[in-house]
Amino acid sequence: MNEWQAILLAIVEGLTEFLPVSSTGHMIIASALMGINELPITKIFAVNIQFGAILSVVVLYWRRFLQGFDFYKKLLLAFVPAAVIGFLLNDVVDAMLESVLIVALMLVIGGVVLLYVDKWFAHAKQEKVSYKNAFLIGLFQCIAMIPGVSRSAASIIGGMSLGVDRKTAAEFSFFLAVPTMLAAASYKLIKDLLGLEISDILKFDWVKIQNSFEVITAHDLKLLLIGNVAAFIVAMIAIRFFISFLTKYGFKLFGYYRIALGIVLLALLAMGVDLKV
Structure with missing residues (x-):
């Protein structure tokens, strides 16, 4: 992976x-499409640049x-x-x-749901998230463990089904992304990039921990830094756009887009294109 490929992936x-x-x-x-889906660094990179995206939420909503x-109690419950x-x-x-077919099917199914959500x-008008609803939104978020569902879609729709209005549900989804993505990305990096188990860290196995950092090259670090910076900047723009667009127009356009993307993936699979991440 080169620098331009890293920037393009981070923008995505x-x-x-x-x-x-x-x-x-x-x-x-x-x-x-860039021909880098088989490279070991690609999977690690895709996880790592989530840190840049997480930081964008903290910066935009620092207040x-x-x-x-009270804010953190609700986040913890969720x-x-x-x-x-x-x-x-x-x-x-x-x-x-590993199953791109699952991703494609979930994109289409989720797209259909967004057309009608x-x-x-339409009755969802609450501008605050209660403790009970915070926990239930957290349960809805778990549906996104099925690849292609979208963590954002699952948590926002979950909030709206509980009576929370679109804007409030979307913003709570952003806040919830911080601990959720931070924990998931950290775990993946420890396990996949450093080759460590959580038990190694809890037992303070300094020999294993020190040796694990030797697998990271200067080039890898450079790509990860570039990717996080790019993801941070683009995510800030995307969040501002999404809130404005969602408030005015709702989810329907995103539904059509998901369906189209799912069909593209299914078509690529049917043509025998090797799709892995």
């Missing part, structure tokens, strides 16, 4: 991570993160389901990621 990540369109599907297509413990289920089903989720939940 930044644009799609917080939109209800599945960043996984986009990363698969982008890496396949919210200074609100007090995060717990993903932490528990994600840890227990990690191998199952990784296996599903505004009508189904």
Whole structure:
């Protein structure tokens, strides 16, 4: 992977991570079109640049993160389901990621849902997320462990089904992304990039920890830095666009887009194109 490929992938990540369109599907297509989907660094890179996207939320909404413990209690309640289920089903989720067919089908199914979600939940007017709803939104987020569903779509639709209005549900989805993506990305990096187990860190196995960092090259670090910076900038723009667009027009356009993308993936699979991420 070169610098320009890293920037292009980071742009894709930044644009799609917080939109209800599945960043996984986009990363698969982008890496396949660039011919880098088989490189070991690609999977590691795709996970690492999520840190840049996470930082964009903190920077844009920094005042919210200074609100007090009530804000963090709700985030913790919403995060717990993903932490528990994600840890227990990690191998199952990784296996599903190998199936681009699942990603494509979920894109189409999720797209159909987005075509009607505004009508189904037109009654959703609440501008605050209660403790109970925070936990339930966290459960909805777990549906996105199925690749192609979209973490953003699952949590926003979950919030709207509970009576939370579109803007509030979308912003809570952004906030929830911070602990969820931070935990998932950190775990993947420790395991896939450094080759460590959590037990090695908990046991303070300094020999293993020190040796693990020797696998990272200067070129890899450069790509990861470039990718995080690009993902950070693009994600900030994407979040601002999404909130404005969602408030005015709703989800229907994203639904059509998901369906089209899913059909593209299915067509590529039918043509025998090797799609892996």
